[in-house]
Amino acid sequence: MDDVKNTSFRNVLAEHGQRYTRQRDVIFSIVSKTSDHPTAEEIFLEARTLLPSISLATIYKNLDALISCGLAKKVNHTDGSRRYCCRADPHHHATCLSCGAVTDIPGTLGDTELSRVRNEAGDFEIVGYELELNGYCPKCKPHSIS
Amino acid sequence: MDDVKNTSFRNVLAEHGQRYTRQRDVIFSIVSKTSDHPTAEEIFLEARTLLPSISLATIYKNLDALISCGLAKKVNHTDGSRRYCCRADPHHHATCLSCGAVTDIPGTLGDTELSRVRNEAGDFEIVGYELELNGYCPKCKPHSIS
């Protein structure tokens, strides 16, 4: 199973004229395995546990490479920090207004809803969307009454 | 009409222990009048036409002040740039994948849709949401076929 995934990872890279490297692999798996959306710095710290000599510049370069292959993308974050996630099954992002944690919420918008939006959009051709939610996570909810 | 708005602007500031200043007013009106979502730098350049001696640090400080009063918020774009917008009537953001321009699209999600999402969210208490769309704006659409 992992072999298959790894092969397709290599293929996607190859299709975009990019080579497979250990660094790239590690970065990709960090971004795709974490359910929250790490910052470049966080990815760097995590990657260093596997590749102690990796540098932050390599993280940035590889994130760009992954993005150009469609394997990852930058995500919006209500607090303004730049974060990354891999393009997986559709889901929404819920950011806690209190602690800043990001939770993934499964699901997509309904077709009815989507065509309504598409209608409002007029000449703008909608390719994709992302629903950013904000509020209070279970941990912070009790305090939010203040 | 503008007087009323201005009074309420002052009130909101006062409620949050913030003072009314010309700089604050200018920055707020720039952010609320532009339909696209300017970066701090863009706000700075615009503000300088009215207040030639304003500094970029003042822009940042005031944006924080406005945000803390709920008068503006940070939005990130798919391209990773940090931008600001004022909290006005509900709308979606459509970012052009080709030229990066951001268009506001009026509308809200339907109640049915929203309660579905709320349901999926479980213990996470949803306060607000933002629908980020991406695709191609009318200007770039013709080229997107390539």
Place this chain on the structure above:
DNA sequence: GTATCTGCAAATTTTTTGCCAGTAG
């Protein structure tokens, strides 16, 4: 073998801070 990639350090860009004079309330 050759083009791409890595890690390093330096350069940029972006954002935040400290300070003192100026101003709102």
Place this chain on the structure above:
DNA sequence: CTACTGGCAAAAAATTTGCAGATAC
């Protein structure tokens, strides 16, 4: 008056770039 602000310059963070040696293919 007194606390909050503004502008400046300097500091700190975040991101990008250039390069020589290493590596994928």
